Amino acid sequence: MSNIAVIGLGIMGLPMAKNLLAAGHTVTGYNLSQDRIDELVAAGGQGANGIPAAVKDADVIITMVPDSPDVAAAVRGEEGIFANAKKGALWIDASSIRPDVAKELADEATAAGLRAVDAPVSGGEQGAIDAVLSIMVGGTDEDFASALEVLQSVGKTIVHVGPAGAGQxxxxxxxxxxxxxxxxxxxxxxxxxxxxxxxxxxxxxxxxxxxxxxxxxxxxxxxxxxxxxxxxxxxxxxxxxxxxxxxxxxxxxxxxxxxxxxxxxxxxxxxxxxxxxxxxxxxxxxxxxxxx
Structure with a gap:
């Protein structure tokens, strides 16, 4: 089982985090609104007061935020994932963003010593609650294999569709x-x-x-x-x-x-x-x- 950080506990992110907990993973969550963090903690997870605290011990980091600028803001800068995650951690971006941005950020993750896959999901809130999401994954074969066990905790149809950006x-x-x-x-x-x-x-x-x-x-x-x-x-x-x-x-x-x-x-x-x-x-x- 992995130590997983989930950044973004919205309509999709929170049920995904709960399903990761149910699968036996240790989950630390961060969200802009405290009530969503509190709900994760009530379900048995841990809360963090910022991205650095959420990701510092994580083997796997999942981002589930609304748009390309939100993902970029979460990963870049002194308070971002790239500067605070441990080397070799796997970053899974489950957000839906521009393919070119996904490729660009994957390259930056590699330069920062992290592994990266883009893994946007389909199935809506109910699919997230029921852990039956369809997940399309872009990245290397090796990184897809590393992400698969985690993704199987939240999805049902999980397919590697090509290199970085292909998932998006x-x-x-x-x-x-x-x-x-x-x-x-x-x-x-x-x-x-x-x-x-x-x-x-x-x-x-x-x-x-x-x-x-x-x-x-x-x-x-x-x-x-x-x-x-x-x-x-x-x-x-x-x-x-x-x-x-x-x-x-x-x-x-x-x-x-x-x-x-x-x-x-x-x-x-x-x-x-x-x-x-x-x-x-x-x-x-x-x-x-x-x-x-």
Missing amino acids: TVKAANQLIVAVNIQALAEAIIFLEAFGVDTDAALKVLGGGLAGSKVLDQKGQKMLDRDFAPGFRLALHNKDMGIITAAARQAGITIPLGAHVAQLVGSAVQQGDAGLDHSGLFKLTAAFAGRA
């Missing part, structure tokens, strides 16, 4: 597929409701055919109930769509559906729905259809 590239593709599926599901539900169809029955039969998807399974009922309590916030999906569209431009490719849905997600955020679950994109779609 695959995560961007994941978020593209999810966003387009959410939009299609929202339109389908509004279409069904407009004709007075039994939507519960309709989603049941659609879920058993080619239209079935995890998005339909996990988000369909939320849309029917107009319950958009966050499992993955629209603000974060908006950030991810920005990563996707920027990376597509960098690669010289077009993603017509992705670009359109990125605009819709951005519009929903600008209208005040940033804190809703990403299934809250339904609200904007309903408004467009005159059925808000």
